[in-house]
Amino acid sequence: MRLPHRHRIALPAAVALATGMLMVAAPGATAPRPAVAAATDPVLTADIDRLLTDPRLVGAMAAVEVVDTGTGEVLYTHNSQQLELPASTMKLITSAAALDTLGTDHRFTTDILADGRRTGAVLQGDLIVRGGGDPSLRAEDLDALAQQVADSGVRLVTGSLAYDASRYDDVPLGSGWAWDDEPYYYSPQISALTIASDTDDDMGTLQVTLTPGAPGKPAAVHVVPADTGVTITGAVTTGSAGSDYSVDVTRRHGTNEIVLSGSLPADNGPDDEWVTVDDPARATANVLAAALRRHGVHVLGRTPVARTTPAGARPVASHDSATLGDLLVPFLKLSNNGIAEHLVKEMGRVKADDGSWAAGLAQIGDFLHSNALDTTPARQADGSGLSRYDLVTADRYTALLSYARHQPWFSTWYEALPIAGNPDRLVGGTLAGRMQGTPAQNNVHAKTGSMSGVDTIAGYVTxxxxxxxAFTVLLNNFAGARPRSVIDQIAVRLAGGPSAPAALRAQVDRVPGAETDAGQHGVQGRMWD
Known part of the structure; x- marks a missing residue:
């Protein structure tokens, strides 16, 4: 695997405005909260101050705040108004704004419409699949849509199968996303019509399963979803049992050529890799075209073609996604970047008839400002935290966490957060392997975030x-070993109180995952959570 590497980029204000970033705070935002003169819990202050002397933090930046959400009392603060890269803790802001703006019952609808005259089983015109921004659409959903078309009696389409992704704009990647991350599942192209390769809702990706053969022979390759129109080149060889693993699955820049290389040990078992596709709307239409053929619907024209659905097109089939409340589970538990960006564009589309990052980020700014949550300056360039332009303070997170406890959507949001030490992947999420056997296990509900030189957490502990x-820990600009155990020891201290023995707090260092950077598929990558 390639090592993570990114570089901080200076961003002139004019460029930021042109790209539609949420800069600092909304116009007329409240003034930053005055710094707390003294900590209200001296024992806690001494304990956390001691943890922040960890040698891995020498030269790094740390921002920490702990607040009693019942009273609003700040129990601990350290650089809480210092701007830091948030990584995926940015998803807290995006998800809260989406719940408030769209509602927990919001769904994404994918439609198939007919543009032309229907005569018996013949449609004299085009069949159009119109994307509704569904980040969870899978091949089986497209197959069900094709079945609906066949059940409607259409057997022959004299025109083309067209695809319409115009609900969102045509900007596929966020500001400040690294070009060399594009092949990886956590950096998918964003489109109103896209297809997910798995139940984790990794939209715009392919799951490539490699099964070793006999030593010296190529590994077998199976791709899900099938029929997207990608080309597979290269091969992964099968090495002897116990040999080194060196598999690489990537996509050639600007193409849909998936390149395989490396070696897989004969005793490895099937190996799953994920890679993004270029132009996911077209790939989705290709999958639907194959499904239509299987269900006996024949399209004569060139397929597929991009076009906008005309006003007079008639509905033939439709599919609704799960509710936003349900989608929060893969979104927050597994830190799904694509869902975050879909929610940003969906907020813009629903509230401003503009499915763009600029319009969606403006809605997030309105949410923060109207609820007095813009307590400090900040900058938001995307919904997921993948951008290196994002900057947030610990103070802003604790303000949001305190506010959320009193909202009607809180229980849905709270249960969708990763839960420390819970081994169930869709319960523990990115915290499943952390803080096990400590007072924080099944106690801490929090969103994690990490990138090169960044490790963060924000959430709740009883x-x-x-x-x-409510607590937030933002660690930035470390160049050596990842100081993750500092974060976990702070959470354990909050959960266990001052009587928690030092040996128990030190146990965090031995918890699986405390110093590793595993993505949602358990594979080391370049952005982690």
Whole structure:
């Protein structure tokens, strides 16, 4: 695997405005909250201050805040108004704004429409699949749509199968996303018509399964979804049992050529890799075209073609996604970047009739400002935290976490957050392997975030006396070993109280995953959570 590498890029204000970033705070935002003069819990202050002297943080930047959400009392603060790269903790802001703006019952609808005259089983015109921004659409959903078309009686389409992704704009990648991340599942192209390769809702990706053969022979290759129109080149060879693993699956820039290389040990078992596709709307239409053929619907014209659905087109079939409340589980538990960006563009589309990052980020700014959550300056360039332009303070996160507890959507949001130490992947999420065997296990509900030189967490912990605390830890600009155990020890201290023995806090260092950077598929990548 390639090592993670990114570089911070200076961004002139004019460029930021042109790309539609949410800069600093919304116009007329509240002034930053005055710095807390003294900590209200001196024992806690001494404990966390000691943890922040970890030698891995020498030269790094750390921002920490702990707040009692019941009283609003700040129990600990350290650089809480210092701007830091948030990584995927940015998803807290995006998800809260989406719940408030769209509602927990919001769904994404994919339609198939007929543009032309229908005579018996013949449609004299085009069949159009219109994307509704569904980030969870899968091949089986397209197959069900094709079945609906066949059940409607259409057997022959004299025109083409067209695809319409105009609900969102045609900007596929976010500002500040690294070009060399494009092949990886966590950096998918964003489109109103896209297809997910798995139940994790990794839209705009392919799952490539490699099964070793006899030593010296190529590994067998199976791709899901099939029929997207990509080309597979290269091969992965099968090495002897116990040999080195050196598989690489990537996509050639600007193409849909998936390139395989490396070697897989004969005793490895099937190996799953994920890679993004170029132009996911067209790839999705290709999958639908194959499904239509299987269901006996023949399209005579050139397929597929991009076009906007005309006003007079008639509905033939439709598919609704799960509710936003349900989609929060893969979104937050597994830190799904694509869902975050779909929600940004969906907010823009629903509220401003503009499915763009600029319009969606403006809606997030309105949400923060109208609820007095823009307590400090910040900058938001995307919904996921993948951008290196994002900057947030610990103070802003604790303000959001405190506010959320009193909202009607809170329980849905709270349960969708990763839960420390819970081994169930769709419960523990990115915290499944962390803080096991400590007072934080099944206690801490929090969103994690990490990139090269960045490790963060923000969420809730119940103190031994029953108080619900909001806490944020943002660690930036470390160049050596990842100081993840510092984050976990802070959470354990909050969960266990001052009587938690030092040996128990030190146990965090031995928890699986405390120093590894595993993505949602358990594969080391370049952006992690």
């Amino acid at each position: 103190a031994p006396d029953g108080r619900k605390l």
